[in-house]
Amino acid sequence: MAVSTGRPERRQEPLSRERIVTAACELLDTVGAGGLTFRALAERLATGPGAIYWHVTGKAELLTAAAEAVLAEAVAAEDGGATPQEAVRALALGVFDAIDAHPWLGAQLAGSPGESPMLRLFERIGRQVRALAVPEPAQFTAASALLNYILGVAGQNAANARTAAASATGRGEFLDAAATAWSRLDPQEYPFTRTMAGRLRTHDDREEFLAGIDLILAGITAGR
Amino acid sequence: MAVSTGRPERRQEPLSRERIVTAACELLDTVGAGGLTFRALAERLATGPGAIYWHVTGKAELLTAAAEAVLAEAVAAEDGGATPQEAVRALALGVFDAIDAHPWLGAQLAGSPGESPMLRLFERIGRQVRALAVPEPAQFTAASALLNYILGVAGQNAANARTAAASATGRGEFLDAAATAWSRLDPQEYPFTRTMAGRLRTHDDREEFLAGIDLILAGITAGR
DNA sequence: CAAGGCATGGAACGGCGTTCCAGGCTGGAG
DNA sequence: CTCCAGCCTGGAACGCCGTTCCATGCCTTG
Known part of the structure; x- marks a missing residue:
């Protein structure tokens, strides 16, 4: 450390749980999920x-x-006077965009127990399911299906982001390489996947995600 | 537990990738995801x-x-003359049961890139989607939605298994505790989740999973 | 002003994934 | 037969991790 010539530096703002979590989020956003280290965190907090x-x-x-802090922000928006379908889409998009902005969040949500951060999300989804006039016995199933789909996409996005970052290429090149690999698969063994290569190359993650939500919403309201 | 550390059986058999992967699977099944260690693996292989x-x-x-070995087995069954819906259900159930038998598989699938193990699954699902007479542009969306839902459930199941194992309680007690916590939530803030506590306590994971699959299948075929 | 406890941060511990390297072993060439 | 060059082995070592411990300050309270 610096030689203390004179009065000691003004004491920094004292450590607090909030300051620590904030620094952890910054570290996660900067260096990635694997970069969150107690040593790095301590250095950043000068302790x-x-x-x-x-x-x-x-x-x-x-x-x-950290996940709770980021997720709470994403789910904070009130669902205005929109239809339940629109409210679910907005909710899901909020989560999607939060994961897009903080890739570590995807892995964290996909692998965390249903405890603290996700209860709010489940609650918000469930209210809209109820607003869809789903009969009581099916509400749990419908809300769970939506939540599980969202978490599945979360995990995949996080994994893709990790892979793309590891290969030091942009998302575009990464997708392009995967699509090329798909197009070269054995036509006998992978007839379907092969023909999807083009779609894999040109698809929009966000739109595909929303289309999946719509699929489930359509299934929820299909029987009536 | 029984002391099964490295028996000096036939030392002649040389090391091989297959033997290593097999031992890794055994270790994962026995000690859990965190128990797979190169040192433990080396001891088990007497090297x-x-x-x-x-x-x-x-x-x-x-x-x-290891994931590929276990998943390949689960997806190996041929889809007989059943309807596409039944084939998708059977496929999904195979994955679900494989994860149930090998909890580490859930976390592995939920966080792995779309590379080796899951391509086969995507292909199998896609063929059935195609058999459902889904128009070409929507096939990618439908197959992705099904896969993402499956992976979401996989991740959640893995996380739950981890939590239950960590607290050294059975699944029943774990569920019961969670349901009790849900039933004690603030009625103002969690009106929906609170009323779902009973269902959380009595629900069947397998049936809920299948019901979610059916929801998505219904959405896929809804427009026609 | 003295005292005590909250808060601090550096050092140390055990364990991990991974790397390194000195040796056995084996099969073909001389 | 001898010899040697590669494949394969496995034990030791490296650097980093999460976590624990503890001597030491600071700041409040009496």
């Missing part, structure tokens, strides 16, 4: 690892708290 | 970590290979 443990029980809680 | 690296590039490849 040691031990001090962090005074405010946070461990890495799992840190990740959960 | 050192360095020898393993001669046949396998790293842990990621090991996990992918």
Whole structure:
């Protein structure tokens, strides 16, 4: 450290759980999911690892708290006077965009128990399902299906982002390489996948995600 | 537990990629996802970590290979003369049961890129989507939606299994505790989730999963 | 002003994935 | 037969991780 010539620097703002979680989010956004380290976090906060443990029980809680902070923001928007379908789409898009902006969130949500961060999401989805006049016994199924679909896309997006980042190429080149691989598959063994190569290359993740939501919504309201 | 550390059986049999992957699967099934260690694997194979690296590039490849081995078996069954709907249900159930038998598989699939193990699954699903007479532009969307839903459930199941195992309680007690927590939520903030507590306690994971598949299938065929 | 506890941060521990390298083993050439 | 060059082995070592421990400050309270 710097030689202390004179009065010690003005003490920084004291450590707090909130400051730690904020720094963790910044680190996650900057360096990626694997870059969140107690040592790196301590350095960024100009402290040691031990001090962090005074405010946070461990890495799992840190990740959960970071996910909750980001997800809460994404789900905060009120569902105006729109139709339930539109409200679900808006909700899902909010989550999608949050994951797009913070790729680590996808992996965190896909692999976290149904505890803290996702309860709110489930609740918000469930209210719209109820507003769709789904009979009571099917509400749980419908809300769960929507949530599970969203989490599945979350995990895949996170995995893709990780792969693209690891190969140091942009998303475009990564998709292009995958599509080329698909188009060269054995026509006998992969007749369907092969013909989807073009669509894989040109598709829009966001639109495909929304189309899937619409598919499930259509299934929910189909029987009536 | 029984002390089963490295029996010095036929030492003649040479190390091979297949033997390593098999041992990795056994270790994953026995000790869980976090228990797969190059040191533990080396001990089980009566060798050192360095020898393993001669046949396998790293842990990621090991996990992918293990997942592929288990998933290939689950997806191997031929789809007989059933309807496309029934074929998709059978396919999905095969994956579900494989994850149920090998909980580590859920986390692995949910977080792996669309590469090796899941291409076959996508292909099989896609063929049935095509058999449903879905117009070409929508086939990619429909197959992706089904796959993403399956992967979402996979991730959640894996996370739940991990939580239940960590708390050293059975699935029943774990569910019961969660349901009780749901029933005690603030009625103002969680009106929907609260009323679903009973269903959470009594529901059948397998049936809920299938019901979600049926929802998506209904959405796929709804417009006609 | 003295005292005590909240908060701090550096050092250390055990374990991980991975790398390195000194050796056995084997099969073909001389 | 000998010899040697490669494949394969496996133990030791490296660097990093999450986590724990603890001596030490600071700041409030009496």
